[in-house]
Amino acid sequence: xxxxxxxVISDYYxxxxxxxxxxxxxxxxxxxxxxxxxxxxxxxxxxxxxSKNIKKYKGFIALGCVIRGETYHxxxxxxxxxxxxxxxxxxxxxxxxxxxxxxxxxxxxxxxxDIKKKNKGKEAAYACxxxx
Numbered sequence: 001x002x003x004x005x006x007x008v009i010s011d012y013y014x015x016x017x018x019x020x021x022x023x024x025x026x027x028x029x030x031x032x033x034x035x036x037x038x039x040x041x042x043x044x045x046x047x048x049x050x051s052k053n054i055k056k057y058k059g060f061i062a063l064g065c066v067i068r069g070e071t072y073h074x075x076x077x078x079x080x081x082x083x084x085x086x087x088x089x090x091x092x093x094x095x096x097x098x099x100x101x102x103x104x105x106x107x108x109x110x111x112x113x114d115i116k117k118k119n120k121g122k123e124a125a126y127a128c129x130x131x132x
Contacts, residue, residue: 010064020121027125095131099124
């Protein structure tokens with residue numbers, strides 16, 4: 001099996017998702033890594049899609065954004081999504097670059113996804129590549 005990565009992205013926040021994806025794709029292309037992309041309706045569904053495809057790819061990149069609201073929902077989604085992604089990675093010994101933003105507001109998310117600034121999609125791709 002060649003080095004092929006699956007990017008699983010929630011584009012619930014469309015602008016943020018597009019920027020994270022662009023950062024990841026640019027990094028993969030720079031390193032001549034082939035990839036596929038799957039879209040999830042939300043971040044909570046990302047671990048399911050990774051698990052469903054675990055045998056088909058050498059590594060994964062999880063991208064998305066969770067923004068704090070007025071309820072406990074933020075903590076639930078952020079914590080459980082991260083926990084399950086770590087569990088999957090350790091259980092199957094496959095790298096999963098974690099590019100799921102957990103932000104207080106949309107302004108923070110825009111900064112962390114900006115292709116010219118702290119693009120966490122690029123960082124997640126870089127981490128996955130280094131662990132292959």
